[in-house]
């Protein structure tokens with residue numbers, strides 16, 4: 510058997526001529542036929558994607574508290590608008606958050622106590638406090654049973 514040689518267009522043509530054909534025509538591959546279109550699309554793709562990458566990766570921005578000569582005070586960070594309150598930090602009802610009225614402890618609840626409030630309180634107590642204080646506040650939670658300090662009976 511003869512070894513397989515690399516495709517050689519001229520040799521193949523000669524071989525085919527030897528078979529006395531009516532005509533010989535070359536059929537270029539799909540890629541070769543559309544080479545111009547394909548390279549145009551590829552070129553466009555390179556431009557489009559390269560453009561996106563640079564836009565997204567090189568945005569003008571300041572690192573927090575970096576200095577700048579853009580503002581007169583040399584700081585890139587601006588102060589919040591006067592009166593701005595961080596979300597959840599308004600705390601208008603000072604009695605609710607401090608338990609004090611003019612520096613003295615208050616003696617009433619800062620909101621009406623109803624069944625809903627009591628149930629919510631019991632629910633939270635059961636989640637966070639019972640491991641030490643026990644379900645009924647007698648100080649017999651499972652943590653003291655493992656050797657930690659036993660809390661006093663909650664008498665409040």
Ligand code: HEC
Pocket residue numbers: 634637638639640641642652658659660661662663664665
């Ligand atoms: C990690 C265990 C532990 C957890 C959890 C815990 N406590 Fe305590 N608590 C103690 C200990 C111990 C004492 C006693 C402290 C002391 O004597 O110095 C105490 C004391 C108290 C007292 C004072 C009791 C008195 O009569 O002097 C109250 C009130 C109290 N805890 C309420 C709570 C509430 C409400 C929670 C849940 C939000 C809670 N505790 C969660 C261990 C705990």
